Amino acid sequence: xxxxxxxKGAFIIEREYIDDQRIIEPEHLKLEEVDMSGRWGVLVLPxxxxxxxxxxxxxxxxxxxxxxxxxxxQCGNCTAACPVAEENPLFNPRYFIHIVKMGYKLELEKFKDxxxxxxxCGRCSEVCPKGVDPSGVMEAIGTVLRRYKL
Amino acid sequence: xRTENPVLIIGGGPAGLRAAxxxxxxxxxxxxxxxxxxxxxxxxxxxxxxxxxxxxxTEEVMNPLIEHVEKSELVKVYKNSIVExxxxxxxxxxxxxKNGLDNRVESLNVSAIIVxxxxxxxxxRIDPRYGYGKNPNVIGIHELEAMLKSGRVVKHDGQPxxxxxxxxxxxxxxxATNPWCCTVCCGVSIKQAIELKEILPxxxxxxxxxxxxxxxxxxxxxxxxxxEYGINYIRGRVSEIxxxxxKLLVKGEDTLVRGPFEVLFDMVVLAVGMEPGQGTxxxxxxxxxxxxxxxxxxxxxxxxHHDSSKEGIFLAGACVAPMSVEEAIAEGSxxxxxxxxxxHRLAKPIEAR
Ligand SMILES: Cc1cc2nc3c(=O)[nH]c(=O)nc-3n(C[C@H](O)[C@H](O)[C@H](O)COP(=O)(O)OP(=O)(O)OC[C@H]3O[C@@H](n4cnc5c(N)ncnc54)[C@H](O)[C@@H]3O)c2cc1C
Ligand code: SF4
Ligand code: SF4
Numbered sequence: 001x002x003x004x005x006x007x008k009g010a011f012i013i014e015r016e017y018i019d020d021q022r023i024i025e026p027e028h029l030k031l032e033e034v035d036m037s038g039r040w041g042v043l044v045l046p047x048x049x050x051x052x053x054x055x056x057x058x059x060x061x062x063x064x065x066x067x068x069x070x071x072x073x074q075c076g077n078c079t080a081a082c083p084v085a086e087e088n089p090l091f092n093p094r095y096f097i098h099i100v101k102m103g104y105k106l107e108l109e110k111f112k113d114x115x116x117x118x119x120x121c122g123r124c125s126e127v128c129p130k131g132v133d134p135s136g137v138m139e140a141i142g143t144v145l146r147r148y149k150l
Numbered sequence: 151x152r153t154e155n156p157v158l159i160i161g162g163g164p165a166g167l168r169a170a171x172x173x174x175x176x177x178x179x180x181x182x183x184x185x186x187x188x189x190x191x192x193x194x195x196x197x198x199x200x201x202x203x204x205x206x207x208t209e210e211v212m213n214p215l216i217e218h219v220e221k222s223e224l225v226k227v228y229k230n231s232i233v234e235x236x237x238x239x240x241x242x243x244x245x246x247x248k249n250g251l252d253n254r255v256e257s258l259n260v261s262a263i264i265v266x267x268x269x270x271x272x273x274x275r276i277d278p279r280y281g282y283g284k285n286p287n288v289i290g291i292h293e294l295e296a297m298l299k300s301g302r303v304v305k306h307d308g309q310p311x312x313x314x315x316x317x318x319x320x321x322x323x324x325x326a327t328n329p330w331c332c333t334v335c336c337g338v339s340i341k342q343a344i345e346l347k348e349i350l351p352x353x354x355x356x357x358x359x360x361x362x363x364x365x366x367x368x369x370x371x372x373x374x375x376x377x378e379y380g381i382n383y384i385r386g387r388v389s390e391i392x393x394x395x396x397k398l399l400v401k402g403e404d405t406l407v408r409g410p411f412e413v414l415f416d417m418v419v420l421a422v423g424m425e426p427g428q429g430t431x432x433x434x435x436x437x438x439x440x441x442x443x444x445x446x447x448x449x450x451x452x453x454x455h456h457d458s459s460k461e462g463i464f465l466a467g468a469c470v471a472p473m474s475v476e477e478a479i480a481e482g483s484x485x486x487x488x489x490x491x492x493x494h495r496l497a498k499p500i501e502a503r
Binding site: 047048049050051052054070071073074095098099101102104107130 | 354356373376377380382383384385404406407409410411412413
């Protein structure tokens with residue numbers, strides 16, 4: 001996103017359409033004794049979601065402050081009440097909850113540095129109609145991501 | 151109150167049965183004409199396991215109605231039959247009942263008519279994106295009901311499915327098929343997902359929806375499915391289902407992340423909508439009743455279902471609009487009440503009417 005690396009896949013035409021996370025650029029790649037490092041070894045992962053993976057979600061559900069994440073129905077009331085989201089469009093608690101629930105890992109990686117922007121003011125948790133405690137869920141997501149050194 | 155001519159009810163589903171029970175309990179003779187060889191309408195025909203929203207066994211709701219009608223001396227049931235023709239006016243219609251098995255025709259006089267011919271399921275073969283009828287393990291909610299009732303939910307190879315998708319609004323809310331909402335299939339699908347999870351606790355279930363329309367108290371099912379059963383919801387609409395030879399590749403978009411998905415499933419359940427069936431069309435023609443732009447029977451006043459376009463003919467249930475069993479039953483009662491009012495009026499001397 002904002003920190004788009006200039007180096008990664010710089011030669012790709014219409015480079016700005018592709019997220020950093022989807023570009024795989026192995027430093028050293030040898031295939032049948034031929035050095036394929038550099039341009040020829042670059043791989044662009046498809047945008048299509050090919051799997052729903054709930055492993056991270058299960059871990060967050062086990063975190064004391066993330067245990068109501070499964071109740072979220074994506075109304076966005078949390079984001080609407082959030083003072084951080086008001087200033088920074090990349091901080092969206094509603095969205096973070098969804099990508100965690102569905103296990104969209106590349107998307108989560110893209111936003112990993114934004115989850116910590118949560119100021120723990122708790123306004124989202126006050127307005128959430130389902131009792132999800134999104135503020136707590138942000139903390140739980142952060143903790144679990146740290147566990148994976150993300 | 152006794153009248154000379156009995157009351158005709160066409161259709162033996164929840165609405166028609168309830169009307170028959172109410173009229174006979176008020177001492178009025180009833181002729182009940184049912185096209186199929188059994189009473190009970192859709193819940194019995196498709197073997198619904200339980201009824202949403204309270205998830206009561208279907209028999210608890212339907213059996214008392216069916217038993218009452220079958221035992222009552224005041225109700226004469228014609229199964230495998232249709233009404234071919236009705237002539238005359240409120241108080242005295244001459245009708246012809248035709249038995250579809252032996253083609254025997256009987257003429258009778260009736261005082262009033264209640265039409266309760268219900269609905270049919272949308273035939274998902276019409277919308278090719280799902281490959282229904284071609285792809286194995288793509289089934290309709292009506293077919294899943296019978297599986298749930300038997301307690302055995304399996305794929306075509308006899309193995310239980312692990313990952314199951316429900317697709318909402320199949321045949322509904324689409325200009326290419328039926329533009330209306332069937333009102334109950336969201337709730338029914340969710341009820342079934344809960345029942346599936348009880349039979350197969352390790353399965354993963356995904357509801358693919360455009361909106362979740364669990365109106366009124368049915369909302370409880372929606373919350374319960376998420377909060378107690380861990381059922382997942384994906385907002386989007388499926389564009390294609392492709393059978394890989396082993397699994398079903400379901401293509402759609404998760405509109406909450408702007409992400410196209412292509413994910414493998416073991417089983418896909420289509421929430422097929424409700425539409426006016428051949429039976430309702432037949433009655434509309436035989437009785438010369440008005441139908442609306444969608445093919446449902448059109449009431450005289452848009453907000454009052456029970457009065458048809460003709461005096462002495464009343465409407466009830468899903469032949470007027472998609473609805474739930476609880477509503478169909480209430481409409482049956484409402485139509486019965488209108489009949490009683492009519493008979494009461496007709497029994498008075500002309501100058502007092
Ligand atoms: C898969 C599925 C599951 C559902 N589950 C639930 C649920 O859990 N809870 C709930 O509240 N609702 C449920 N519904 C809705 C429910 O089925 C309907 O609300 C209800 O059946 C409507 O009752 P009805 O009497 O109006 O029509 P029907 O049940 O359709 O009965 C109409 C009867 O009329 C007969 N008939 C038709 N044409 C003629 C004719 N020309 N002459 C003589 N007879 C005729 C038919 O054979 C039928 O017996 C479900 C619907 C679907 C699609
Ligand atoms: S307010 Fe609650 S239910 Fe709504 S999106 Fe946020 S966490 Fe989910
Ligand atoms: S009840 Fe639900 S599934 Fe059925 S048509 Fe309406 S919105 Fe779609």
